[in-house]
Each structure stands twice: as structure tokens, then as C-alpha cells.
Amino acid sequence: MKYADIDRIYRNVPLDNLPWNSETPPDALVRLVQDGKVRPCRTIDLGCGAGNYAIYLADIGFDLTGVDSSPTAIKIAEENAKKRGARCRFIVADLLGDLHEVADTFDFAYDWEFLHHIFPEDRESYIRNVHKITNPGAMYFSVCFSENDPQFGGTGKYRTTRIGTTLYFSSESEVRELVSPYFTIRELKTIEVAGKSGSHVAVSVLAERW
Secondary structure, eight states, X not given: OOOOOHHHHHHHSOGGGOXXXXXXXXXXXXXXXXXXXXXXXXXXXXXXXXXXXXXXXXXXXXXXXXXXXXXXXXXXXXXXXXXXXXXXXXXXXXXXXXXXXXXXOEEEEEEESOGGGSOHHHHHHHHHHHHHTEEEEEEEEEEEEBTTOOTTTOSSSEXXXXXXXXXXXXXXXXXXXXXXXXXXXXXXXXXXXXXXXXXXXXXEEEEEEO
């Protein structure tokens, strides 16, 4: 199964029509900061898109780097950060590649609704990369759609969205098996997250790097 051309989508679809693009930071990420589970530190946003959440964290004192495979998304993110006066670095890189473009290591890494864009056969490469670019004791936070989510017309593991992306819907056990060889899981739960077409059921994991 092929991945959609995300850069083409960013070139041709208005941001307001992208189901994952929101200027409002998600409640689960905000609570993570407000509860002190993650404090301002060197942070990487994996699959940052237009940079909205990276900008939010930079505004409250985090040292932010955003990474996305789409050059168009990164250009938009840089423009958004400039408009907001936010100090962020944005990098074009394939998160399933060797990430040679990312020279730093980080104390907090997160991907918000990005993991469900990665199919199971590629997730091992991805989580190894997350491990590689994080420091011992770093926190990793990920939220991806649950197999129990009713959105996008079905109950299958693979579902196609209206803009042509194919997503993989995970179980808690799949996320545990993916993350636990590289990180100590601190929280793993199913939550409800807001979306443009209604709320979603999602798997949330917070883990600490060995």
C-alpha cells in the first residue's frame, strides 16, 4: 500500500480543509504541560505540518524544532512562526529515513495524530528514529487514532479519508508493543480528541526513554 503525496496535498488543499490542521493546541498536549509532566526543554515536533503546536510550545518557553517530510508544510510553518514572532527551527526530513538532517538530540519528542499515517511495517523504523534523537530520560508523547474510532466510514484497520490519505487505526496493545522496547511507558490510555468532523477515539501514550 502506497502513502499519499503529502506535499501535493499541502500544495493543493487549503489549510482550512486539511482535517489535521488546527491552530488551537489539543487539550491533551496542553494538560501535559499544565500538569508539569513535561516542562520547557529542547523539544521536537515530529510531523509538525504547518507548525501550529510547535509555535504554541515555543511561545511558552520550549526550545522547538519541527520536522515534516513536506517542503510546502515547512515553508508554511516558517511563515506562521515569523508572523507570531515565535522562535522555532523547521526541517524537511523523511521521518522514516536516517534523519541525518536532524543534528540535535531532544528531551521531549511528540507526534500528534501522525503515527496513524505510518503503516505497521514502517513503525519499527520510526520508533527507532525517535529513540535515536532523544536523550536518556527524555519523554515521548504520541496520540493516534484508535481501532475503536468510528470515523472515516468503517471499522477496518486501514481507512481512506476524503482527501485521499490512508490511515492505520491502532489498538492499545499495538502501541505498547511498538514503544516498550525503546521507552518505559508511563501512561497508555484511550482518550477522546476533538476533530473537524467530530470527536475521535485515540490511543495516547506517554513514555520515558531508557
